[in-house]
Amino acid sequence: MADYYGYLWSTTWPNLGVLFLIIGVILSRLVWKFVTTWRNARHVWGFLLLSLKMVIWVGVLGVYTQLLLFSQPDWFAKPGLIEGTVQGKSFDTASNIYSVDIRSGTDQTKLFIDFFVYQRLNIDDHVKLMYLPIRREVIRCEIVSSLL
Known part of the structure; x- marks a missing residue:
């Protein structure tokens, strides 16, 4: 918190x-x-x-x-907490925004991350994230398990 x-x-x-x-x-x-x-x-x-x-x-x-x-x-608002698998990550060159898609069960959530988290994350990593629920910006990212 x-x-x-x-x-x-x-x-x-x-x-x-x-x-x-x-x-x-x-x-x-x-x-x-x-x-x-x-x-x-x-x-x-x-x-x-x-x-x-x-x-x-x-x-x-x-x-x-x-x-x-x-x-x-x-x-x-209460902070958003999600634990799931990284399904994809992307960079929008027009607006300089890094984003990541997280699958948690049957739900898929798109969140915005910074450059350093973008570099650390790989597809199929299992992560725990805390994020702003309305702006969808990631505050804390913890990699639980990684395939690399």
């Missing part, structure tokens, strides 16, 4: 950092506005205006959070 979230963090830390920065700035501004409204203008209109600002900023935070979840949906 640490591999899974470590990989997600390594690929999305800029997005998460900006999101946490935005949340921190907005929350600190709202707290500051509440304190100044409480000290200076203890009338209903000041708090109504502050409530309206809070609703708007919560909406902005919701939009930023949704954008993160649309771009990185694997944060709230």
Whole structure:
């Protein structure tokens, strides 16, 4: 599990950092506005205006959070685990993507791998893989048995 979230963090830390920065700035501004409204203008209109600002900023935070979840949906999914035999591997020259086909029982799954895993794997190797379930990127590859 640490591999899974470590990989997600390594690929999305800029997005998460900006999101946490935005949340921190907005929350600190709202707290500051509440304190100044409480000290200076203890009338209903000041708090109504502050409530309206809070609703708007919560909406902005919701939009930023949704954008993160649309771009990185694997944060709230369980890691995919598969054990099977390598049926094929391929390289798409147009998009520079390495992929591998794994047969587990009657199911065949296509996953995306990096160059080093692509070089290590051979057809008919028995492997255990952990991958991102939505993006289908392999995080950890363990070769259980190899014919070579």
